[in-house]
Amino acid sequence: MISIISAFGGQHIQDALYKDMQGQNMVFSLEDCSNGISLIMAVEQHPDVDVIVIGHTVVKDIETYLSQIREITKTARIVLLLNGKRHQYIQEQYEGYNRRYNVEDIIFEGDGIDKLKILSIMNKGRLTVEQEIKEEIHAENPSLAEKPVEKSKENSIENQTGKSDVAEFDIKPEAKPKREKPEKLKREKPKREKTPVIDIKPKKKKVLQHKSADKCTVISLFGTTHGAGVTNMTASLAEYLVMNGKKVIAFNLSGGDEFRYINGQAQYRDVKSFDISEFEKDYDVILIDLGTPYRISSGGKYNGFSDGYDYRNIEFLKKSSLQIVMSLSDAWHIKKCEYFLTDEQWAGQINKCKYFLLDEKWAEQISNSYIFLFDTEPPKSLQKYAVNMFDRNSQSFAEEIARLFLTE
Secondary structure (H helix, E strand, O other), X not given: OXXXXXXXXXXXXXXXXXXXXXXXXXXXXXOOOOOHHHHHHHHHHOOOOOEEEEEOOOOOOHHHHHHHHHHHOOOOEEEEEEOXXXXXXXXXXXXXXXXXXXXXXXXXXXXXXXXXXXXXXXXXXXXXXXXXXXXXXXXXXXXXXXXXXXXXXXXOOEOOOOOOOHHHHOOOOOOOOOOOOOHHHOOOOOOOOOOOHXXXXXXXXXXXXXXXXXXXXXXXXXXXOOOOOHHHHHHHHHHHHHHOOOXXXXXXXXXXXXXXXXXXXOEEEEOOOOOHHHOOOOOOEEEEEOOOOXXXXXXXXXXXXOOOOOHHHHHHHOOOOEEEEEOOOOHHHHHHHHOOOOHHHHOOOHHHOOOOOOOOOHHHHOXXXXXXXXXXXXXXXXXXXXXXXXXXXXXXXXXXXXXXXXXX
């Protein structure tokens, strides 16, 4: 059965298609998503979905959402419904969706939605192995991704007739994918001057306690959700510590190869595994990027390990002097963080895990050596938990890092 998530922007469209799907091997996983936020939440809840259909009325910053979706699923077929006619768009615009996000199917609505065309594309199911391999090649060779893609006769880009206002979709030529969160997803907060980690000055105030190593300090970082900034924080800490006289090496165990693009003073390695004992004699600090090990839904439900993740890497948390958990403070991410703070979330689920922290509950693992970092002030609903929480851009977090590593 082909599972489908739709974001037409109107339940009536999904209902109309549903009637025509009777007797076919297709099913909508849930009701139509009315906005970009609900779309991302739906994909997080159903990461194995086969087809995702996105209408132009639902999202404005389309590339930001495509980027987030591709972080969750590499193989789902994404169908874009653009308003207007094909000739109203620069060729580079829709070919860019193919190169950067492996979007094979674009329909130009023109006078209206072609139900038969949409049904035909949805019936293809998820992307083929060849299509997935093409995406991986582009990811490993960015230069290849910049070359124009020649469309075949089977390309699903359709040219409909009719008049429409193209500006409504807000597509810009030659635009590179934006990695920041879309405007609608941003939480409004009072403006304040942010202090980068590398600009902090040490203070002698002692608040946080953590296990200390004789010579080498091991720091592990992981995210409660994709896009929480684990790799960025790992690199920021590494460079900050190097600038302050520390010899630092960072290992990427997330399964990706992001470290090869970092041109910094610290040592960076993308690896599948390594032995701490082989490096602790030569370095003051070892940083470990554990990526996003778990798939936690917006409601705080455990959905297993992230695709392709080596669950044995979680053991590095036990071997670390300091553990940093990267989180996001948006309402739909709070439960993902809370999942690690309460034993109730684990009731009846431990046995479903292939591997856990020595079969112990998360809340029992969290100690003073754990720091939870958020993109804004920590959510008030989480402040009831007796754990270290900081705004990652705040002076208070900067002071703690300086105290831990730079004060005598």
